[in-house]
Amino acid sequence: MSATTTTQPLVQATDLSKxxxxxxxxxxxxxxxxxxxxxxxVGDNGAGKSTLIKCLSGALTPDAGEMFVSGxxxxxxxxxxxxxxxxxxxxxTLAVAPALDIAExxxxxxxxxxKGILGTVFRSLDKKGMRAEATRSLNELGVLxxxxxxxxxxxxxxxxxxxxxxxxxxAFGSQVVILDEPTAxxxxxxxxxxxxxxxxxxxxxxxxxxxxxxxxxxxxVADRIHVQRLGRRAAVVTPQSHTMNDVVAIMTGAMTVPExxxxxxxxx
Amino acid sequence: MQKVQxxxxxxxxxxxxxxxxxxxxxxxxxxQVMGVGxxxxxxxxxxxxxxxxxxxxxxxxxxxxxxxxxxxGIDLSIGAIMVLSQMFMANLAVxxxxxxxxxxAGQNPVLAVAVGIVVATLASSLNGFLIxxxxxxxxxxxxGTLSIFTALTLILFKARTIxxxxxxxxxxxxxxxxxxxxxxxxLGLLVMLALYAIFSYALRGTAWGTHVYAVGDDxxxxxxxxxNVRRVLFSVYCVAGFIIxxxxxxxxxxxxxxxxxxAPDINLETITAVVIGGTSLFGGxxxxxxxxxxxxxxxxxDFGLSLAGLDQAYRVLAIGVLVIAAVAVDQWIRKVKA
Numbered sequence: 001m002s003a004t005t006t007t008q009p010l011v012q013a014t015d016l017s018k019x020x021x022x023x024x025x026x027x028x029x030x031x032x033x034x035x036x037x038x039x040x041x042v043g044d045n046g047a048g049k050s051t052l053i054k055c056l057s058g059a060l061t062p063d064a065g066e067m068f069v070s071g072x073x074x075x076x077x078x079x080x081x082x083x084x085x086x087x088x089x090x091x092x093t094l095a096v097a098p099a100l101d102i103a104e105x106x107x108x109x110x111x112x113x114x115k116g117i118l119g120t121v122f123r124s125l126d127k128k129g130m131r132a133e134a135t136r137s138l139n140e141l142g143v144l145x146x147x148x149x150x151x152x153x154x155x156x157x158x159x160x161x162x163x164x165x166x167x168x169x170x171a172f173g174s175q176v177v178i179l180d181e182p183t184a185x186x187x188x189x190x191x192x193x194x195x196x197x198x199x200x201x202x203x204x205x206x207x208x209x210x211x212x213x214x215x216x217x218x219x220x221v222a223d224r225i226h227v228q229r230l231g232r233r234a235a236v237v238t239p240q241s242h243t244m245n246d247v248v249a250i251m252t253g254a255m256t257v258p259e260x261x262x263x264x265x266x267x268x
Numbered sequence: 269m270q271k272v273q274x275x276x277x278x279x280x281x282x283x284x285x286x287x288x289x290x291x292x293x294x295x296x297x298x299x300q301v302m303g304v305g306x307x308x309x310x311x312x313x314x315x316x317x318x319x320x321x322x323x324x325x326x327x328x329x330x331x332x333x334x335x336x337x338x339x340x341g342i343d344l345s346i347g348a349i350m351v352l353s354q355m356f357m358a359n360l361a362v363x364x365x366x367x368x369x370x371x372x373a374g375q376n377p378v379l380a381v382a383v384g385i386v387v388a389t390l391a392s393s394l395n396g397f398l399i400x401x402x403x404x405x406x407x408x409x410x411x412g413t414l415s416i417f418t419a420l421t422l423i424l425f426k427a428r429t430i431x432x433x434x435x436x437x438x439x440x441x442x443x444x445x446x447x448x449x450x451x452x453x454x455l456g457l458l459v460m461l462a463l464y465a466i467f468s469y470a471l472r473g474t475a476w477g478t479h480v481y482a483v484g485d486d487x488x489x490x491x492x493x494x495x496n497v498r499r500v501l502f503s504v505y506c507v508a509g510f511i512i513x514x515x516x517x518x519x520x521x522x523x524x525x526x527x528x529x530x531a532p533d534i535n536l537e538t539i540t541a542v543v544i545g546g547t548s549l550f551g552g553x554x555x556x557x558x559x560x561x562x563x564x565x566x567x568x569x570d571f572g573l574s575l576a577g578l579d580q581a582y583r584v585l586a587i588g589v590l591v592i593a594a595v596a597v598d599q600w601i602r603k604v605k606a
Contacts, residue, residue: 096489
C-alpha cells in the first residue's frame with residue numbers, strides 16, 4: 001500500500017507527549033494531515049484523541065515533541081495562535097453565543113470596523129459589510145436555509161447551528177479545520193447535511209481533521225483513518241484497506257497493522 | 269401567542285413600552301375622565317417635568333447596572349460606591365468639614381468632582397478585580413464591597429450631610445434647571461440622556477459591546493472565539509464605576525446635598541429598573557433603552573399612585589408584581605424556537 005506520491009504534510013506532529021500529573025494523555029504520538037484530505041481520528045475513550053486535538057488546536061501545549069504547519073515549526077500558545085496559522089477548530093460544544101445573531105457569531109472575536117474616522121475614532125462596527133460577507137460565505141457552503149442573517153443563533157436547529165460553526169471555521173482563509181464530534185448531537189438528516197458540508201469544504205481545498213465515534217460516518221467521509229490507542233498512533237488505515245471491524249480491533253489492541261500495510265502518505 | 273414570543277425575543281424592550289404606555293393611559297383616564305384624587309394634574313407640564321427630573325439618579329446608576337447584568341453579573345455595591353464618590357466630592361470641595369480627612373478639604377471643586385469620579389471608578393474596578401482574579405461570583409463580591417464601601421464612607425467622612433449652601437456651585441451644577449416651553453429640565457437629565465446615547469452606541473455599535481453580550485451569553489463560547497473574557501469583564505466594571513461617579517455628581521445636584529444616607533434602596537431600584545426594562549438577569553440579552561423605560565415606569569407609578577391619593581405601600585406592591593412579571597416574561601421568551 002506504500003504510496004508513490006511525495007506530497008508534504010500540511011500539519012505534522014512528531015513525538016508529541018503530554019501528561020496530566022500521572023495520567024498520560026499522549027506518549028510520543030505521531031500525526032500527519034495532508035492537503036485537501038479528510039483525516040478521521042478515532043480511538044477509545046482515554047486513548048488521547050482529545051489531548052492530540054487540543055495540542056493541534058492550540059488549547060494545550062505539549063510537554064514534548066514538535067508540530068509543523070506547511071513545513072514550518074510552530075508552537076501554539078493559544079487557540080488564537082493556531083488560528084493565525086490557519087488552523088480553526090469547531091468544538092463539540094459548538095462555541096456559538098446563542099443570543100447573538102448569525103453574522104455576529106461568524107465574526108465574533110474578529111469584528112471588522114468601518115473605514116475612516118467612524119471606525120478608527122468611534123470604533124464603529126461595519127455591520128453591513130459583515131452581514132454581506134457572512135451571507136456570501138454561508139451561500140458558498142450552501143447552508144443558507146436560514147431566514148435571515150440577523151437571526152439569533154438560538155432560533156436555529158442543531159444542524160443549522162453546526163453549519164454556522166463550520167462556516168465560521170471555513171471562513172477567514174483557514175487551511176485546516178478540526179471538527180470535534182460534529183454530529184454527536186444531531187439527528188440522521190442533519191448529520192447527513194453536516195457530512196455533505198465536510199465534503200464541500202474538502203472540495204474547496206480545505207483539509208479536515210474529523211474526530212468521531214461514529215464508524216459509519218467516518219467510513220463515509222474519511223480519506224484516511226488515524227487510530228489512536230494508549231496515547232500513541234496505533235495505525236493509519238483507509239476505508240478501502242480495512243473494515244469497520246478491523247478498525248475497532250485496532251482500537252482495542254486486538255489487531256496490529258504492520259507499517260507497510262498502513263496509509264502513512266497522502267491518498268489525494 | 270408564539271408570534272408575541274418571537275417578537276419579544278427580537279425586541280425585548282417592547283414589553284416595558286407597553287407597560288409604560290398602559291400606565292400613562294390608565295392614569296390619564298382615571299384623572300381626566302374619572303376624576304380620581306389629584307390625577308387630573310398628571311399631564312400638567314409641571315408633573316411631566318418632575319417625573320423626568322426624578323429619573324436621573326436611578327436612571328444613571330441603572331446604566332452601570334445594565335452593563336454589569338449583561339455580563340450575567342450583578343452589582344449590589346452600586347449605591348455604596350455612589351455615596352462614597354459623592355462624599356469625596358463634597359468633602360474635598362468644602363473648607364470646613366467635620367470629616368476625618370480635613371487635611372484634604374478646600375480643593376478646587378472641579379478637582380473634587382474629578383477625584384470623586386476616579387474614586388468610583390477605582391472602587392468598581394476593585395469589584396472587577398476580585399471577580400476576574402479570584403473567580404468569585406459578582407453577587408458575593410459586591411455584597412461584601414457594599415458593606416466595605418459603606419463603612420469606608422462613615423469612617424472617612426463620619427455621618428455628616430453637607431448641604432448645598434456649604435459647597436461651591438460647581439458641585440450642584442447638574443441640578444441647574446432650564447425652561448423649554450412649559451417644561452423644566454435639568455442639566456443632569458441631559459447628562460443622563462447623553463450617557464444613554466453613548467452607551468447604547470458602545471453596546472450595539474462596537475466590538476466591545478458585542479463582546480460584552482457574548483461574555484454574558486456564553487463565556488465558554490466567547491473564550492473559544494478568541495475573546496479575552498477576563499479583560500472584557502474587568503473593563504465592564506471600570507466603565508460601570510465611571511458611570512457611577514457621574515451619577516454621584518448628578519445626585520448632589522438633584523438633592524442639593526451630599527449625604528451618606530441618600531437612597532438606601534437605590535441598589536434594588538437599579539436592578540428593578542433593569543429587569544422591568546427587559547434585560548435578562550442571566551446575561552447576554554437586553555437593551556439599554558429598556559432600562560430607561562424601566563426607570564420611567566418606576567417613577568410614573570410613583571407619581572401616579574401618590575397623585576391618586578394611594579399609600580406608598582401600593583407603589584411598592586405594584587413594583588414587586590412588575591419585577592416578578594418581568595422575570596417570568598424573560599424566562600418565557602428565552603424558550604423561543606424558530
